[in-house]
Amino acid sequence: MTNVDLQKTNAVEPEARAGDARAEAFQGVRAARRNELAEDYVELIAELIHNQGEARPVDIATKMGVTAPTVAKTLDRLARDGLITRAKYRSVFLTEEGRALAKECRHRHEIVLRFLIRLGLDPETAEHDAEGIEHHVSERTLALFAAFANRS
Amino acid sequence: MTNVDLQKTNAVEPEARAGDARAEAFQGVRAARRNELAEDYVELIAELIHNQGEARPVDIATKMGVTAPTVAKTLDRLARDGLITRAKYRSVFLTEEGRALAKECRHRHEIVLRFLIRLGLDPETAEHDAEGIEHHVSERTLALFAAFANRS
């Protein structure tokens, strides 16, 4: 129906878009939400590999605050999506793509965290909020956050 | 193991907590995520009622960028949760609780948006990012955002 309206009233529209700017914003947020878990996982996996030498499901479960079967299923999805490799009963490895994503996420996380602390937030709340906010910050916003965090 | 370690090293722990601060942060983010949709819906419904006199599912679908059946199912959940009331083939009303939540969400949204614009972001990107960030901002952070947005 909205589709039909669009086609009628706007037949030259380059993309068959879903309507107004609001709808686009919500669609963007939904898209971001779909990546949140993968982002948090690869970031954590990279950190575990760095700190402990390997990323074991049990540690992922502890840090994420979920049960082991939840981790197992999630890791299967990450493997399916090409972000990690794994073998039965073994610890987890990042693919090239996973490593790249982890690096990017860590970078974003870092900036958001430093920004919040610079704003005046206590480190604990900052860490908490950064963990959620990081997934919803555009490149532009990130640049502004970085500039603010680094200002003298 | 971390669990066991914790129990060993911290047997007087008041709450049987799930481990470290990290796990708590992730659990908090997951809790926030569970409320996102309800928050966006009640905020939008309040706005539609204010602007058009009523909130019709078709308009909710258009603004949210989802299909009508998705809206129907979501509205059923909101009704179950006491945030709205609805009758078949009629438009949607907020309960007292829904109205309170909508007001709070609108307030938060407003502050986050003004904050981002004040930071130097273009209004369109600001609207986009605010739509995601608003759900992950603690009271403390919101206060800092408000102070920054209102500074002279």
Add this chain to the structure above:
DNA sequence: GCCAAAAGTTAGACAAGGCTAACAATCTGC
């Protein structure tokens, strides 16, 4: 080297949130 504990997997349940297809009710313009 055995065997118990720890870690990991598998199976299966369940809710949320998205979709399409098909049908039902309401509204509107004549």
Add this chain to the structure above:
DNA sequence: GCAGATTGTTAGCCTTGTCTAACTTTTGGC
């Protein structure tokens, strides 16, 4: 006041992400 358009509902499918229960594999202390 009816027919066609619009709006709304229902049914059913799918994926994600969580859990518990039960099983298997690995590991480590003796």
